[in-house]
Amino acid sequence: MxxxxxxxxxxxxxxxxxxxxxxxxxxxxxxxxxxxxxxxxxxxxxxxxxxxxxxxxxxxxxxxxxxxxxxxxxxxxxxxxxxxxxxxxxxxxxxxxxxxxxxxxxxxxxxxxxxxxxxxxxxxxxxxxxxxxxxxxxxxxxxxxxxxxxxxxxxxxxxxxxxxxxxxxxxxxxxxxxxxxxxxxxxxxxxxxxxxxxxxxxxxxxxxxxxxxxxxxxxxxxxxxxxxxxxxxxxxxxxMGLRSVRETMTDPEKISYGDDDRKGLRLEHLELFRGKKRLNDEINISIPRGCVTGIVGENGVGKSTLLRTLAGLHSQYKGEIYLEGAKQNSGQLLKNSFMVMQDVNYQLFAESVYRECTLGQKGISKKQIEEVLTRLDLYGLKDRHPNTISGGQKQRLSIAVGLISNRDVILFDEPTSGLDAGNMRRVADIVMDLKRQDKYVIIVSHDQEFMNLCCDRIIAIHQSN
Amino acid sequence: MIRLDPRTKLFLLLSVVLYTAFSETGIKDCAVIGFVTITGMLLGEFRKSIIPALIWFFLYFFALFGLPHIEGVIHTSLLAWLALIFKCYPCCMLAGIIIHSTQISEFMAGMAKMKIPRTIVIPLAVMFRYFPVVKEDWSYIRDAMALRGLRPTPLGFIKNPSAVIDALYVPMLVSASKTADELSLAAVTRGIETPRPRTSRLKIRFGSADIIILISYLGLIIFGIMG
CATH class of the missing domain: 3.40.50.300 (P-loop containing nucleotide triphosphate hydrolases)
Structure with a gap:
């Protein structure tokens, strides 16, 4: 027809x-x-x-x-x-x-x-x-x-x-x-x-x-x-604002397990569990400050669980996590890291963009908040309701919350799902900016094009047998 | 394991509601819980039957042997609370088993056989469809709250009541309205608005299991009202 x-x-x-x-x-x-x-x-x-x-x-x-x-x-x-x-x-x-x-x-x-x-x-x-x-x-x-x-x-x-x-x-x-x-x-x-x-x-x-x-x-x-x-x-x-017509492969130069850097974020013998089920083979990696690390692997291998673990939201694991030499438990991770969720709508609930930034924060000055909002190109929207801004702006607002609460580790779960080429590049720019601010940035994504654009290195995690 | 007609299930629920409306709380209720537990197990819902049954008996024994030792305001408030729980418990337990053991398509087919108009059936079906979505939403919302230092626990609520409420209901509402829109568009493009009668792949009819269960629940109501 x-x-x-x-x-x-x-x-x-x-x-x-x-x-x-x-x-x-x-x-x-x-x-x-x-x-x-x-x-x-x-x-x-x-x-x-x-x-x-x-x-x-x-x-x-x-x-x-x-x-x-x-x-x-x-x-x-x-x-x-x-x-x-x-x-x-x-x-x-x-x-x-x-x-x-x-x-x-x-x-x-x-x-x-x-x-x-x-x-x-x-x-x-x-x-x-x-x-x-x-x-x-x-x-x-x-x-x-x-x-x-x-x-x-x-x-x-x-x-x-x-x-x-x-x-x-x-x-x-x-x-x-x-x-x-x-x-x-x-x-x-x-x-x-x-x-x-x-x-x-x-x-x-x-x-x-x-x-x-x-x-x-x-x-x-x-x-x-x-x-x-x-x-x-x-x-x-x-x-033209379009994505590639060719299948993008992970840039082989970026595949690595990380060097032996005692100072950074270190995962030692890390095994993740969901209930009694062991998800992956031991993970041993270290991530230096100001390095953007991508994580790839098949569905069900526990990539999202790894992010949730590093965010302090998942505590069923064996092995150790160190941040700059200090061993971390879930409670400490929760204070030191911030996760930008795939669907950021769950993370926004204040009545204005500005209030979203002050919610639950103590001892943060107005100037600090304004600085972060300006940096993420959100200052002009500070009185708007978070529900009335675009998807990309919501995502940036969620990042702003993480920055204002002074977290060192910023985690992204599938930040580019459903985005066109222009918006994907904008997310990559923000990630590069976090890198310049010397944050630890870890990204889980299926979007090879995006990963090649902004990751310094890419780590593959494997299914447990 | 047996399969029951969705219409039978509806009747079971109705008979338990009638039973609780006309009978006084007492040892008879234990028999009803036993009835519901057996029905649930026959339907293959072991978890949804055995765990609630154990909780019931725990509460019942507490009311019999623990409660008399407590005095004062706590005694009165516990008594009132338990009386309310005992009244609702059989219905809620059976409803849980029924919802869990009935597919949406089965429910819609049953309703169509009873000639219930679609304007009633479709919203109910959407409601059933929505329960598991709430469950998924809930785990995301809990994560999002924890990232902001909020906890959806009684203690977390006392510390920061307004933030906990906002963090819960704002994302819930946003997600619900989006889900509802997308769900209805998907259903419309698949022809749910047809005025012709809907058919079903499931051949729904009364079997011997339905008759036996119906008679035993009918006995239950009579026993509840007379005895």
Missing amino acids: TAELKKVSFSYEGSSEGALYDVDLKIRDGEFVVLIGKSGCGKTTITRLINGISPYYLKGDLTGEVLLGERPVGERKSYELAGIVGSVFQNPRTQFFNTDTDSELAFGLENMGMDADAIIRRMDEVTSEMDIAYLRDRNIFQLSGGEKQKIAFSGIYAARPEIYVLDEPSSNLDEKGIGLLKRSLEKIKAQGRTVLCAEHRLYYLADLADRFVWLKDGRIKGEFTQEEMLGFSDETLAE
């Missing part, structure tokens, strides 16, 4: 973010089109116009025509669209209506009113076509992000839609998860389905896409074929 935007302009109610101006775009039957551009350029809006979310649920002003096949999208009800357009979203955690995988696979089919035997037959077909036998009859909350996204995709695939619309489906996935996603996309492409995908991470789509459509400030700025896209250098792409 084709999808077409004819002279479409759209703006959301009460916001200029993500608006579209005079967009003409025709997606042919069986074509695989990727929408690229900075955050807020309008690529997500295009996906929403095609699956009917806008203007019917996220309201706004639409002029021009949006067609599916020959008919305008608005002529069909949401439940009719559900049978034609399959939508995959960013956050695998909130795409589920059920809490077990089998019910989720059946959900769309049950809404379509299919009878029980046909549903069961279809579920079995999907299981073998998508290769998900190992994910059947599982609790969704026990799956990894990649596995969740795979189930979400399979549930949509089960309804056999003609056209797939994906909105940054890789945002919350690690490399393994992206691998799973890519295999699903290969499958639907081979079946001749039409695919429209808005995405920041491009490398996994480079050999799948027929056409890349570049949006800037709500307008189509250019269209590229696969060959043209692969011909761009990373520098050109960066200027």
Whole structure:
């Protein structure tokens, strides 16, 4: 089925973010089109116009025509669209209506009113076509992000839609998860389905896409074929505000276990446990002051647990942690380090940016706070409510809290998930600034591009056998 | 292990509510707890049955043998507190077992069979779906609080009540409204708004297990009201 935007302009109610101006775009039957551009350029809006979310649920002003096949999208009800357009979203955690995988696979089919035997037959077909036998009859909350996204995709695939619309489906996935996603996309492409995908991470789509459509400030700025896209250098792409189209490997010169520096942050014979389960082989590393250290490793190896341990939030470990010669327990770590969480929304709860910085602090002068806020480019926002500032600003505010409370060790958990190239570079700049302030910076991330940009060295931790 | 129709489960809950409404607290309640424990174990919910049962018997023995030795204000307040707990306990325990042993799809199919309108069923289903999210949120919120030197414990609360409340409910609300938006968009794009009757992959029907359990709970109500 084709999808077409004819002279479409759209703006959301009460916001200029993500608006579209005079967009003409025709997606042919069986074509695989990727929408690229900075955050807020309008690529997500295009996906929403095609699956009917806008203007019917996220309201706004639409002029021009949006067609599916020959008919305008608005002529069909949401439940009719559900049978034609399959939508995959960013956050695998909130795409589920059920809490077990089998019910989720059946959900769309049950809404379509299919009878029980046909549903069961279809579920079995999907299981073998998508290769998900190992994910059947599982609790969704026990799956990894990649596995969740795979189930979400399979549930949509089960309804056999003609056209797939994906909105940054890789945002919350690690490399393994992206691998799973890519295999699903290969499958639907081979079946001749039409695919429209808005995405920041491009490398996994480079050999799948027929056409890349570049949006800037709500307008189509250019269209590229696969060959043209692969011909761009990373520098050109960066200027366009885009991420690399090639898979980035960890810079081999940065891989190390650290030198024998008694003065820094030292982890000796560190083994992490979750309950009785030992997560990793012994970790022996030392991290000097003013060094940015990246940590990589597969899902489930305990990278996040390592960060939580260093933050003083997790105390099930064996081995020792020393900070400048002094052995640390969890309570001391809690005072000396600060973690910027993947979802910073959990960390902000005061009524203004300024109050966020004073909350629970003793003996901090106004001048100190203003200095930190200025340094992180937040001073102009000091009276705003933390909930009304952008995601990047929230992240910086969380860092500001860590700096004001005078912590030496700053830990980052996946700081660039879902960020476009420009915002990713901004996070890298802030990390470099922390380095100049002689902090210990430790980052856990799947984002190789980002890690190569700002880490002085990268340490791989391994699964325990 | 048995499987019960979601409609049967609803009836069980109703019968325990009726029982507690019409009977006085006493040794009979121990029999009810025993009933609920057995039901839970038959449904395969061992943890959700045995642990609450042990807690119940501990409290019950405390009320019988410990409480008479305590005097004054503490005696009165403990007595009032325990009376309230004993009243709610059987219902809450059974509800816990039922929620844990029922899939959302099973619940929706059962409701559809009883012809309950969707405007009631869907919000309830979303509520069930939301419980585990709260659990996940809670562990993040606890981390975030600890990083700021706050503790969600009674002592931490006394030290810094307003900060602890803000740190709890602000992120909870932000996360809840975001989750609700994303969840409903996902459900809408998958056709939940269809006016046609929803089908189910699960073949839900009354079996012999349902009949036996129903009769025994019916006996329970009669025993509670008459005896």
